[in-house]
Amino acid sequence: MAKEAARLGRDRRARRSMRILSFLPGLLVVLVLLGLFLKARGLLAVKPLASLLFGSEWKPLKGSFGFYPFILGTFWVTLAAMILAVPVALMTSIYLSEYAPRGIRSAAKSFVDLLSGIPSVVFGVWGVLMVVPLVAKLAGLFGTYSSGYSVLSGAIVLAIMVFPTIILVCLEVFASISRDLRDASLALGATKWETVKHVILRKGAPGVFAAVVLGFSRAFGETMAVLMVVGNVAQVPKSLFDSAYPLPALIANNYGEMMSVPLYDSALMLAALVLLVLVLVFNLAARLILVRIERRVE
Template structure:
């Protein structure tokens, strides 16, 4: 019947599994090595501290300071998370603990549609809605001069973009908590809010952190929507109403152009390396917290 006998088939399947595993395990490592080799030209000529903390970005005269991009990326990401995290957490708690079940059934397709929209659509929406809102209303109202294309606009757009992802995970996490745990807390005389605050959120904490970490990683790497509204000005932003520049936008805007400038190619690769390193760092911190809170 078969070309191979049972033992041989086992060996073949087993080998493939090992190969797939190794591939997945080594992929990040290979990426890292690849980017390092491509950017080694830059790293050898400048000190790492100079590259990361220097503020001057003049490729034509050989000055590569990544600080404005790093700061821009971190600002945009963190403000986006500050907006997203409470909205998602409260929404997830509300739809899983307070509302009737059919609300969740209605919400799920809506969330999925939001999650499936291409990022360029979010970027357009940012240009058409958020940017004018900031330049015409929010800025004047706070007596701040801004052209709208700013860190804040990027944060707004990003936060809306990652809400569906984070929210979907959070809803699943809260739904996975057994009803009996809730009943146990209520039977002790806890109110619904006490049950949520002291028991459910605590139980879900590792998952909540993982969801936020996932959102953070997505936000940090998001390219298109951000570069459409962030302003793309290489300058250290002094407030959230200033325009900025992010690492992914730097790569996307410039790769393939101006490659005649010496080391420009290597500099962009170094930006990618930085992105990878920061993502790795976020991941490690996230894992630390997950392990820390996962003992219950």
């Protein structure tokens, strides 16, 4: 009897501690937000947020911290990357989910998994070796000069880095669409592509949108690979061949000197906070869509 009670007690205790532990991930998100905000407060106390976000002057020694060029730099590099990545990733996901034979599909999935595991520094080294010279040459063809360290180089490297995110989410979305819908369309005489166009893409549209948003937010926060190929000049880029200076690169490049200039550390933590808030908004939106899709399947 006593033994039984002890076993049940252990079960109850384990469940209780697991339940407490289960609040940790949610709590962690809040803690990260809070921690960054506490550090950023120092700068927010002396400067209004709007003047920081829309100011263009970045002179830490004079105490002026304008994030505008960095925010726009991030935005343009990410947007260009998505324009390159989305069509290719979407077509690949359709092929793998609707057309490819089983062998090719599983081989391709392994490839995509491997690609998602490649460290960002390796992407960066590859970018420096191949993409940057290529872009410099391309600029020559267009009659402009570029060192190659540019928005376009960052976009190309980023596009490849977000392939796995978009493809894996799209594959799950397409797999959640019932076989019957496809069969009905095919039975009505639609070709395979017409079925994709009118059934799969229509039914999967919210999920594909979520996949794109997740890819966007992944690209938005990517640091090392972009930092290595994008040139890091604090300006609002005017063309694809211009250098840019994205927000994550700003944080990573200046960690060394931030302690020696007043408010510098506060400014960098604010940059991280801005980055986090934007990424969280994208993520929450995408995840809410995906949770609804998953519930539909069950």
